[in-house]
Amino acid sequence: MATCGQIRFSFVLVSARISANNMNMTLEPILVATGDDCEGRLVFRDGWLVAVLVQLSAQHDEQEGFWYLEKGFGALDGPDLPSFESLEQATAWIADHFNDAPPFTQPAA
Amino acid sequence: MLTRLVETLARHGPLSPEDHDAILSLPVTSRRFGAGDDLIVEGDAPSQCRVLESGQAFRHRTLPDGRRQIMAFHVPGEICDAEGLLLTMDHTVTALSACEVAFVPHVAMDAVLDAHPRVMRALWRSSLVESAVSREWMMGMGRRTARARIAHLFCEVFLRMRAAGLVENNRCRFPATQTHLSDALGLSVVHTNRVLQELRGEGLISFRGGELNVLNWSGLEAAGEFEPGYLHLNAKHR
Numbered sequence: 001m002a003t004c005g006q007i008r009f010s011f012v013l014v015s016a017r018i019s020a021n022n023m024n025m026t027l028e029p030i031l032v033a034t035g036d037d038c039e040g041r042l043v044f045r046d047g048w049l050v051a052v053l054v055q056l057s058a059q060h061d062e063q064e065g066f067w068y069l070e071k072g073f074g075a076l077d078g079p080d081l082p083s084f085e086s087l088e089q090a091t092a093w094i095a096d097h098f099n100d101a102p103p104f105t106q107p108a109a
Numbered sequence: 110m111l112t113r114l115v116e117t118l119a120r121h122g123p124l125s126p127e128d129h130d131a132i133l134s135l136p137v138t139s140r141r142f143g144a145g146d147d148l149i150v151e152g153d154a155p156s157q158c159r160v161l162e163s164g165q166a167f168r169h170r171t172l173p174d175g176r177r178q179i180m181a182f183h184v185p186g187e188i189c190d191a192e193g194l195l196l197t198m199d200h201t202v203t204a205l206s207a208c209e210v211a212f213v214p215h216v217a218m219d220a221v222l223d224a225h226p227r228v229m230r231a232l233w234r235s236s237l238v239e240s241a242v243s244r245e246w247m248m249g250m251g252r253r254t255a256r257a258r259i260a261h262l263f264c265e266v267f268l269r270m271r272a273a274g275l276v277e278n279n280r281c282r283f284p285a286t287q288t289h290l291s292d293a294l295g296l297s298v299v300h301t302n303r304v305l306q307e308l309r310g311e312g313l314i315s316f317r318g319g320e321l322n323v324l325n326w327s328g329l330e331a332a333g334e335f336e337p338g339y340l341h342l343n344a345k346h347r
Contacts, residue, residue, distance in 0.1 A: 059303070
């Protein structure tokens with residue numbers, strides 16, 4: 001059991017599958033150790049972790065409830081860390097960045 | 110006019126009464142700028158120096174897609190475009206607050222610098238200190254945490270404002286928005302906001318209404334891993 005603000009998480013993880021730009025995106029709820037902005041999602045593209053999103057708390061005033069790109073991997077790695085009004089918008093933006101990227105492959109052993 | 114410039118240069122080297130008079134006799138035209146107005150723009154080849162008489166300004170460059178990096182903040186008494194004496198501007202200087210700016214023709218400034226080697230040396234030293242500040246920013250950007258970067262910047266601004274005689278009761282003007290801080294320190298606005306809340310919550314600062322109030326200097330110094338040596342504020346003139 002863990003606590004994020006008023007919410008208690010029992011870690012019955014409910015993953016959501018979203019199809020965006022013909023990619024199979026999966027969102028997995030997690031807690032992120034960022035202080036108040038602790039409710040997060042691991043974002044997977046075809047099973048590969050590509051981003052960590054967190055929902056912004058009341059300390060961000062007019063951006064409360066927005067989803068912030070806490071960390072991006074691969075094509076999303078860099079200093080540009082935007083916020084989105086909804087998870088759908090965030091997921092679409094993330095998928096868009098991998099639009100032209102070939103499917104991920106594991107390095108040869 | 111230019112009393113503040115004399116004070117600034119005198120902090121960088123001993124000036125004689127004749128040096129003071131020469132600076133104070135420079136021809137000056139004064140202009141006011143609103144917050145957000147550009148004082149000088151990348152690509153300009155100025156024929157005058159811009160001396161900040163009041164208010165604050167910042168140096169910055171923007172990438173083609175709009176990402177901006179702020180490289181320095183200026184306090185009153187400083188020349189915002191000293192490199193313009195010898196170089197084409199490779200970045201822009203913008204008013205952070207409403208500013209009063211004294212314009213001094215390069216021809217007149219060059220004549221004073223030629224005739225008054227102590228003034229030249231003081232200007233040279235101030236330029237070296239600006240480079241030292243840039244190195245410290247690079248150190249922070251490359252190696253310090255977000256918390257240390259923000260605390261460090263507050264320490265720096267506070268000490269420079271104090272040196273300019275503009276701190277009262279541990280308060281000084283610093284009308285930077287969270288976007289300015291983020292662009293200066295290579296952080297997202299969200300991350301900057303988190304750290305500001307943290308520093309406030311720990312009782313180190315208050316930062317609102319364009320004013321920085323340092324509530325716990327030693328705590329802020331520790332948070333910023335701040336060592337003021339690079340500002341060379343108290344160093345003997347060599």
